[in-house]
């Protein structure tokens with residue numbers, strides 16, 4: 001499932017073929033994904049110029065010159081497939097449509113962008129750009145972890161007195177937007193905090209120390225995504241999934257990476273999701 005860094009990577013991959021470009025034709029091949037598409041979506045996209053791409057939490061936002069914004073949510077398995085565009089001296093041929101290409105944007109410049117989503121947990125919606133903060137998927141989101149509004153004061157205040165495990169508290173999208181299971185595991189390992197520890201019982205000093213760790217973990221993952229993007233350009237035009245070297249996530253039973261620690265990484269299930277941690281390094 002794509003998390004914030006993966007979404008940032010997809011956004012970066014879409015920018016050269018979308019930003020400043022006109023959507024010559026939009027194809028909408030079914031009425032819905034996770035939720036119904038907005039009314040007349042194809043007509044509202046066709047002929048519009050994309051004036052900018054942004055990310056909010058795990059959503060990609062494409063501002064159109066019609067004063068509307070297209071929201072793209074990759075969901076569990078959504079992929080953006082780009083073809084027909086020039087990369088250096090090489091042109092990926094425009095791909096024929098394949099199964100699960102639910103929405104297709106043919107750009108005036110020749111690129112084809114297909115939103116392919118086998119499991120259909122993804123979504124697209126259109127909203128007035130100046131009313132985006134009121135959109136139901138956006139209005140309750142906390143601050144961006146890499147933005148100025150997310151700081152030590154905010155995090156300490158939001159976690160004070162909370163009786164929930166720190167793992168769940170950091171996954172609460174009203175506390176901080178866009179943090180998901182994988183990166184919360186990595187953050188707690190780096191902070192030396194056990195995922196089951198109650199948020200309200202952790203000292204303000206240790207909570208405050210989470211802020212730069214969250215920023216570092218995400219920034220490093222975005223940088224890794226950027227390098228995967230450079231590789232992708234030589235390959236098949238599929239955006240969004242790349243392998244990181246995680247320190248705990250997905251490493252159950254493997255050695256802890258901390259020098260001098262001889263423990264194995266453990267996995268527990270919290271709120272239906274796997275938490276990976278070192279029982280020695282995280283208290």
Ligand SMILES: [Zn+2]
Pocket residue numbers: 256257258261262263278279280281282
């Ligand atoms: Zn350890």
